[in-house]
Amino acid sequence: MCDTCGCNITPGNAHLVRADGKLGRTEDGRAAVTVLTGLLAENDHQAAHNREHFDHHGVLALNLMSSPGAGKTSLLEATIDALGSQLRIAVIEGDLETENDAVRIRAKGVPAIQIATGSACHLDAHMVHDALHHLDLSGIDILFIENVGNLVCPASFDLGQHRNVTLLSVPEGDDKPAKYPVMFRAADLVLCTKADLLSVLPEFVPDRAEHYLRDLATAAPFAVVSTRGAGQLEPWLHWLQDELTAQRARLEQGRTLRPAIAPDGSRLHAAAGTATESVSGHGHTHHHHDHVRDHAHHGHAHQHGHDGLDQDSGHLGSPGA
Amino acid sequence: MHELSICQALLDQVEGIARNHGATRVERILLKVGPLSGVEPVLIQHAYTLAAAGTIAETAELVIETAEVRVHCTVCGVESPAAPNRLLCAACGSFQTRLVSGDELLLAQLEMTIPDRTEPAS
Incomplete structure (x- = not known):
């Protein structure tokens, strides 16, 4: 973010800029x-620093967010079992x-750093930076950052x-994307977890959950998974x-990427550059999308085409941009 | 829920800008906040009173301008207003839209009292 060159002035805020200059x-x-x-x-600056640190070590960093009890830790345990x-x-x-x-997590033989946030309802870039000193x-x-269970604040x-x-997770109800649009709009991947409960909770309709997700104008893949039963995590593992x-391919070319919804600062920066299409930043390649869908869906189809949103996510911005 | 953290970040910025301009007091702070920023203007107002106590902006008026959610359709090209949880094109119904505004979380403008400089003529 820069407040000197004027690149953050958009049609939406240009009227705020006075005719007689900055002062x-x-x-x-x-x-x-x-x-x-x-x-x-300030948080975004620290986040860019963290991202550089991840990229320097060739680490893929993933932020897991959900309600409390949606199964983030269980998902990680099962992921370690499968890919460890x-x-x-x-x-x-x-x-x-x-x-x-x-x-x-440590019981699975994997290093884990706990951040106890006290009363804070989310992780921020500084907390993660402090944790990195111990890792x-x-x-x-792959570094998984399991955020505080909360569908509101972590998205910001x-x-x-x-x-x-x-x-x-299935017990939460399939209209969560409609109730918490900020969170679900920020997702690069939505995992419908605890699918083993679908048989006892028929009121949860995965198609409907995905429909609410598409209402947020996102092409993020939606995959139905479970940590119970063989093969139920395949879409996620793929x-x-x-x-x-x-x-890794991006890093070899000296590029990196940010999550789908870049924070305001980088969004405005992107708007000032050539990559105007990256403003809303739906950085999913079609390949990945198809891949997850192939494994994720139990024979249901939906009518949305995603081509308009697909793009190479690698140009979404280098760290510190 | 995280509005206090946001206010603290805001005040860090405000204090820095006030210092750079040699201001003695911050009179008015204008924020631009969109519904999709995940931040609730009313809660910011409440948190601000707490966070600003004892700072140069303690008595500042905090004005929060909300931004309308608007999307641009990449299929039919129409720009239209949208609800935060339904970002579809109002004209053709497509979900292939790009957010034009609505997720802002900006410190837009500051008004400050800056004493006239009485620098000696060189």
Whole structure:
């Protein structure tokens, strides 16, 4: 974010810029300064620093968000069981209190750092940065950041991750994307978890959940998974491997990526550059989308085409842009 | 829920700008907040009173301008208003839209009292 070159002035806020320059005068003689800086600029700056740190070590960083109890930790346990022999995984756990989740992850033989946020309802980039001081990233392939269970606040804070994954568990109800649009709009992948409960909770209709998700104008893949039963995590495991491969290819070309919904500052920056299409930043490649859908859906089709949103996500911005 | 953190970040910025301009007091702060920023203007107002106590902006008027959610359709090209949880094109119904406004979380403008400089002529 920059507040000097004017790149953050958009049609939406141009009227705020006074004709007499950056430092105008109000009628009663006060100095009026046009600022137009994102309120979370400091957090975004730290997040960009974290992202550089991840990229330096070739780590794919994923931010897991959901309600409390949607199954983030169980998903990670099952993921470690499935991929732990092929990939080196590390986890940062965010909770208000206790080391319980970190203990569960460590029991799987994977390094885990617990951030106890006290009363804070979300992780921010500074907390993650502090946690990174306790984690050796060399030799790590994927870092999972399990955010505080909360469908509201975590969506507003960039941590430096490359992708946002939002979980929606079957017991929560299929209209969660309509109720929490900020969170679900931020998702690069939505995992419908606890699918093993669909048989006892027929009121949850995965198609309807996906429909509410599409109402948010997102092409993020929607995959139905379960940690119980063999093969129920395949869409997720394939997505992980594809994302890791894609991120490594990007890094080799000196590029990286940000989550689908970039914070305000980077959005405005992107608007000023050539990549106007990246303003809303739906950075999903079609390949990945198809891949997840192939595995995820139990024979249902929906009518939306995604071509208009597909693009190479690698140009969404370099760290610190 | 996270509005207090937001206010603290806001005040850090405000204090820095006021310092750079040699201001003695911040009189008015204008924010631009969209419904899709995840931040609730009323809660910001409440949190601000707490966060601003003892700062140069303690008595500042906090004005929050809300932004309308608007989308641009990449299929038919129409720009239309939208609801935060239904970002579809109002003209053709397509979900292939780009958000034009509605997720802002900006410090737009500051009004401050800046004493006239009495620099000696060189």
